[in-house]
Amino acid sequence: xxxxxxxxxxxxxxxxxxxxxxxxxxxxxxxxxxxxxxxxxxxxxxxxxxxxxxxxxxxxxxxxxxxxxxxxxxxxxxxxxxxxxxxxxxxxxxxxxxxxxxxxxxxxxxxxxxxxxxxxxxxxxxxxxxxx
Numbered sequence: 001x002x003x004x005x006x007x008x009x010x011x012x013x014x015x016x017x018x019x020x021x022x023x024x025x026x027x028x029x030x031x032x033x034x035x036x037x038x039x040x041x042x043x044x045x046x047x048x049x050x051x052x053x054x055x056x057x058x059x060x061x062x063x064x065x066x067x068x069x070x071x072x073x074x075x076x077x078x079x080x081x082x083x084x085x086x087x088x089x090x091x092x093x094x095x096x097x098x099x100x101x102x103x104x105x106x107x108x109x110x111x112x113x114x115x116x117x118x119x120x121x122x123x124x125x126x127x128x129x130x131x132x
Contacts, residue, residue: 012035012036012037012043013043013046013047013051015035015036015037016031016035016037016040016043016044016047017047017051017053019034019035020055020075020076020077021077021082021085021086023076023077023079023082024076025074025075025076026040026074026075026076027040027060027062027072027073027074027075028040028041028072028073029062029072031043040075041073044057044075053077053081053085054077054078054081055075055076055077055081056075056076056077056078056081057073057074057075057076058073058074059071059072059073059074060072060073060074
């Protein structure tokens with residue numbers, strides 16, 4: 001077994017958050033083309049629920065299929081919220097040098113071993129001696 005630096009893969013939520021943190025705003029159609037996010041509303045909900053980010057939104061009408069108007073939401077992060085996130089950066093944005101994917105997505109309790117697709121126990125889980 002060789003010691004290799006783990007490759008930290010950027011998630012869709014990471015891409016969306018990074019773009020919003022850069023001061024950009026998106027509706028669902030722009031996010032699909034530019035960020036490859038086919039369900040921006042769900043990604044926004046995930047960022048708000050799991051990472052505690054406040055994302056603003058406003059309905060707008062855009063040209064849809066065959067030029068017909070369609071309603072959708074535009075999402076952005078205010079400058080004040082971006083500053084708050086920057087002050088607590090380690091909680092929200094991936095640190096490419098030290099991050100562990102398990103720390104960034106609390107829904108994943110196990111980190112997969114890419115060599116043989118087995119799960120390694122997360123050391124943050126309850127130890128056997130503390131179980132009731």
